[in-house]
Amino acid sequence: MNVIALALHIVGGVGVTVGICAVLLFCVWRVLYTIQQGTSYVRRLHQIPCSRCTYFTGDYRLKCAVNPMSALTEEAIGCGDYVCNSPAYGGLCSQDKMPYQHIKELVKQ
Numbered sequence: 001m002n003v004i005a006l007a008l009h010i011v012g013g014v015g016v017t018v019g020i021c022a023v024l025l026f027c028v029w030r031v032l033y034t035i036q037q038g039t040s041y042v043r044r045l046h047q048i049p050c051s052r053c054t055y056f057t058g059d060y061r062l063k064c065a066v067n068p069m070s071a072l073t074e075e076a077i078g079c080g081d082y083v084c085n086s087p088a089y090g091g092l093c094s095q096d097k098m099p100y101q102h103i104k105e106l107v108k109q
């Protein structure tokens with residue numbers, strides 16, 4: 001009888017340890033997953049080109065004269081009406097690259 005009780009005690013202790021480790025691993029995985037999701041969402045928001053566009057007004061009442069409903073939203077990513085607002089680049093800067101990256105490419109050529 002004592003042997004059975006001892007075996008149950010050992011198995012129970014191992015089970016609790018494994019359960020605690022599983023819960024901790026799940027929490028760590030969940031935190032890392034959430035950080036990864038947040039990072040990819042922020043990266044996507046940085047692809048919105050409106051702040052570098054000629055048609056962006058900077059006025060919250062009418063953000064864009066061409067596409068007022070999609071300005072500053074994810075719909076604006078890849079907008080066909082995008083025109084670079086910096087005359088230094090002659091409208092050549094692309095939507096997905098910041099101007100300094102475009103300057104680097106021009107210098108290389």
Ligand code: SF4
Nearest residue numbers: 050053064067079081
């Ligand atoms: S034209 Fe397109 S890229 Fe330019 S501000 Fe309007 S929605 Fe944004």
